[in-house]
Amino acid sequence: MAADLTGIRAYEIAQAASQGAAGSNQATETAGQKFTEMVQGALESTNASLVQAEQLTASAAIGETELVDVVTAVAAAEVQLETVMAVRDEVIRAYNDILKMPI
Incomplete structure (x- = not known):
């Protein structure tokens, strides 16, 4: 009887873990x-x-x-493009750091 309860408890723990993993995947x-x-x-x-x-x-x-409007628009576009490129570089750097991590 005690072995049956231990098996049931192990099954419940495994179910809870799999549901937790599924919730983590969804998040x-x-x-x-x-x-x-x-x-x-x-x-x-x-x-x-x-x-x-x-x-x-x-x-x-x-x-x-x-010409002032053109210069302003080009400067704003340049700043946005540089920001996107900086974010891209950081994402690539973070990805490479993750690849270097030991498993």
């Missing part, structure tokens, strides 16, 4: 999705800034836009 997936959405939003915003700067440059070439 990881949710965090991964949020991170993906954040990165995608940053890339879209940067792309929009670059497109706007390009459009202002083209309109300045034909005399429709002031």
